[in-house]
Amino acid sequence: MFEFVCQQECAHTQARAGLFHTPHGTVATPRFMPVGTLANVKTLTPEHLKAAGAQMILANTYHLHLQPGEDIVAAAGGLHCFMGWSGPILTDSGGFQVFSLSEMRQISDQGVVFRSPHDGQIIELSPEGAIAIQEALGADVIMAFDECPPYPASREAVIQATQRTLQWLERCIVAKQRSDQALFAIVQGGVYADLRRECAEAMVPYDLPGYAIGGVSVGEPNRIMHEIVAVTAPLLPVHKPRYLMGVGTHLEMLRAIAAGVDLFDCVIPTRLARHGCAIVQGQRWNLKNARFRRDYEPLDPTCPCYTCRTFSRAYLSHLVRAKELLAYTLLSIHNVTELIRFTQAARQAILEERFAAFAAEWEQRLVVDAEEPDAALL
Amino acid sequence: MFEFVCQQECAHTQARAGLFHTPHGTVATPRFMPVGTLANVKTLTPEHLKAAGAQMILANTYHLHLQPGEDIVAAAGGLHCFMGWSGPILTDSGGFQVFSLSEMRQISDQGVVFRSPHDGQIIELSPEGAIAIQEALGADVIMAFDECPPYPASREAVIQATQRTLQWLERCIVAKQRSDQALFAIVQGGVYADLRRECAEAMVPYDLPGYAIGGVSVGEPNRIMHEIVAVTAPLLPVHKPRYLMGVGTHLEMLRAIAAGVDLFDCVIPTRLARHGCAIVQGQRWNLKNARFRRDYEPLDPTCPCYTCRTFSRAYLSHLVRAKELLAYTLLSIHNVTELIRFTQAARQAILEERFAAFAAEWEQRLVVDAEEPDAALL
Known part of the structure; x- marks a missing residue:
């Protein structure tokens, strides 16, 4: 149901062109994926997106859980029906948003507790919860629930977040029930190359249908981001799609493609438009x-x-x-x-x-x- | 270049179906015209408008004179090129907006002086000026510069406004130079049926390519508006299009169509959408x-x-x-x-x-x- 076919590898860099097959269509990589946080890419209709050449688009677990709630999306027949997008969809797990957007969060091995910015309600999000929400939303690709450390963060804090991300990945794999969704792992490790390597090497044996590099573009200098991507991407399986989360600009994508990354997402095109x-x-x-x-x-x-x-x-x-x-x-x-x-x-x-x-x-x-x-x- | 062909008259009401030919295409009447005040129908692309069945759309002299200025539109090749709309366009003269939107206005027989809400600059608008701006904008149909009395207004005030509107119509006709634009007159007269009749009868001899009913939907009760439309429309030439300005709702349009009106415009569909x-x-x-x-x-x-x-x-x-x-x-x-x-x-x-x-x-x-x-x- 999910397959990544590498069509061509660059002889001089790690770049590759591939085809990622999903239940709702094929993504020709490398490819930028527009972000539809709240089940819409801001100001654009699905017709506009199709004409723009969009293949896979994103939506967000955190935002959709708070508004309108995954039950309303599920009752519509899932995200594809709800938002009128018949192509592939990927949902982010909400990990990044919980850590970057919500207030009064408490993190434990169990998961995260935070206050809804909408109505002040106490919300819990765990690996099992994030998977359940994403199964209700019904995207083609779902993301493991991770802890994304900020920048800067001490080595100790990043070690703890990476360990937790690994434990949570196992729980996501156990919790996952739908066979028509691909679960991607998210490699963390902050700006520490050795921690990135450890995390990647620990995740690869799970043989997941795809791997993401998370926790970049969170405020670190561009040079460091490029180094981390260049170190991490080649550690990921050759025959699985590699997704660099939250990136980005032409230069960032160009260098990441040269490092072997296949998929990108970023709010920058629609956010800049609104400015x-x-x-x-x-x-x-x-x-x-x-x-x-x-x-x-x-x-x-x-x-x-x-x-x-x-x-x-x-x-x-x-x-x-x-x-x-x-x-x-x-x-x-x-x-x-x-x-x-x-x-x-x-x-x-x-x-x-x-x-x-x-x-x-x-x-x-x-x-x-x-x-x-x-x-x-x- | 402009022709209104009446295809069918209703045997029981004044309603008629017609074809209004303009240099940029034909308008099948009765027809609602979406309003593109600032050279765009708010939130809609020309593709959306075409798919919605729009034939003629509006733009506004007052707004476009202030922003971006008619010279910028003219240098683009006119409104059609500027806004990417290849169908017929009608520009309102700005009379209604000067009287309803601008502050510190001084009205004389010469014209109107007001302060730009954008930069506080003193702006003069006269019949000659309104025609010159509309010729620069280049719509298919341009409107005479009129004085639109508020509601309520004394009979004396409405008489003065109607007289001035008639004098200004003559000056508009004299000022007009382009032969590829149709000038429509605007019948005023407030809620006074006899003043409406006098105004219409004074305007008809100019044998203009179209006539509008203005100064309605300015706060008067619906019942009065329907009466005024029912009294005024039949006084206008049968073989010219009749345009009821700023209307409207289903009920208002239905009754106006029964009274023999052909064209409508209103911001209500896009304004309601934004609410x-x-x-x-x-x-x-x-x-x-x-x-x-x-x-x-x-x-x-x-x-x-x-x-x-x-x-x-x-x-x-x-x-x-x-x-x-x-x-x-x-x-x-x-x-x-x-x-x-x-x-x-x-x-x-x-x-x-x-x-x-x-x-x-x-x-x-x-x-x-x-x-x-x-x-x-x-």
């Missing part, structure tokens, strides 16, 4: 900038998205300035398309055995941008 | 209502819109409760479709010579709803 920003060839443009007021070019003349085919930068700038909600939809259409296209282009380069050149060209372009504050207008 | 409300068969439903939480039916099983084909009331209720922007897009898609469909159904009934029965059935249904507060959940 009036477009991502164009890896640059961030603030459409409020005066230079766009009379710029009648499309955002990116090479982009096939509806926004670029239909509207000018001047029009988008007008909508952003006027705070029209349509601006956020049109920018989200473009930004999501842009990130998916970037991973599609990387995939194509791998398939055509020219990924090293592709990566070198983009690396140069993106690093120059990052060093020139003028280029990134945010 | 989490759906219009279903003329009823208003607040999706936050508890009864929708586990209601897995489409909003309206008979509605062909994307929202009704794809999502349940439970999903929409979830999005509204979670304040997700997508809720407003999905409800706007449905609400705009609903109002256009209603006018399409009226048109079909006229063409099939069964409008009297159609009107009686809807009248009964809508009046019952209006009298039963439970039915309208707002």
Whole structure:
């Protein structure tokens, strides 16, 4: 029911192009996955997502448990029916959100107790609970419940979180009942390469249908994140998809692809859109900038998205300035398309055995941008 | 270039079905026109509008003059290019907005002086100015600059406003230069039937390509509005389109169609959507209502819109409760479709010579709803 087929490996890097088969369709990797936290990718319809090239999308266990509750989703026939998305869906376990969003949390080996930000109610989330919720939601891929240490965190704190994550993984595997869902483990270990290695090596023997790298992009310097990904990804099974959680930007994805990562998710394209920003060839443009007021070019003349085919930068700038909600939809259409296209282009380069050149060209372009504050207008 | 062809007249009412030909396409009347004040129909893409059955849409002279300025729209090639709408467009003259929205206005025979709510700048708007702006915007139909008296207003005040509207109409006709735009006059006269008659009779000899009834739906009781429309519409030329400005609801449109009105506009479908409300068969439903939480039916099983084909009331209720922007897009898609469909159904009934029965059935249904507060959940 789940299978990852590696189609092509890069001769010069760890990059690979693959096909991840799920009950709701195939994901051609590397691939960016748009985030639909509350069972919708903010401002986008499923039609928009399909046109943007989305294959697998995310939803979130923590958010959906609080609102509307997994029983309401289950009674609709599961997430696919509820949100009108017939393609593959992945639900995050809620671990990251419990640790980053909720107040008054108490962590024990049993699980986490926290106060609902909606109604103040006391909520418990455990490995068994997270699996039960995800089985009710019915995504194709479900994630193990993990403890995600913050950055910075002491070595001792990270050791404890990693140990707990391993124990919780075992309990998730025991708790899981549905055979039509793939459970992915999440490798933790903070910024400590040896702890990452230990965690990965302890998880691989479970022979799960996929592995994620979690606990990155939580505030650590980019350089450290790239190192951790480069150390961790090659430790994961070759014949299983590798998913880097919460990432991201062109440069982060490019380097992770070179390290052998297949799947990505990030709220950045829709969040930037809601701040009036477009991502164009890896640059961030603030459409409020005066230079766009009379710029009648499309955002990116090479982009096939509806926004670029239909509207000018001047029009988008007008909508952003006027705070029209349509601006956020049109920018989200473009930004999501842009990130998916970037991973599609990387995939194509791998398939055509020219990924090293592709990566070198983009690396140069993106690093120059990052060093020139003028280029990134945010 | 502009022609109104009456296809069928109702034998029992003043209702008629027609075709209004414009340079950017034909409008099959009666027809509801979605409002795109700031060169966008809030939360909807042109693709959504087309799918909803929109033919002619509105934009607003007052708003676009202030933001982004007509020069920016003109440099894009006009409104059609700027906003990506290839069908007919009508621009309101800004008269209504100057009188209802702006502060510190001074009215004289010359025109209106007011303070921009954006930057406090002093702005002048005159008949000549309103025409020049509308010629720069480039809509198919442009509206004469009028003085719209409030409700209530003394007979003397309404006489003065109506006289001024007539003088301004003459100046608009003189100022108009483009031959590819149709100028519509706006009949004023407040709630005074004799003043409405005088105004209409004074305007008809100009033989303009269309006539509007303005100054209604400004706070007067519904009964009075229906009377004024019923008195005024039959005074307008049979072979020109008749446009009732700022209306409306099913019941208001139904009665106006019976009085011989062809075109309508109203912000209600998109405004209600942004308040989490759906219009279903003329009823208003607040999706936050508890009864929708586990209601897995489409909003309206008979509605062909994307929202009704794809999502349940439970999903929409979830999005509204979670304040997700997508809720407003999905409800706007449905609400705009609903109002256009209603006018399409009226048109079909006229063409099939069964409008009297159609009107009686809807009248009964809508009046019952209006009298039963439970039915309208707002």
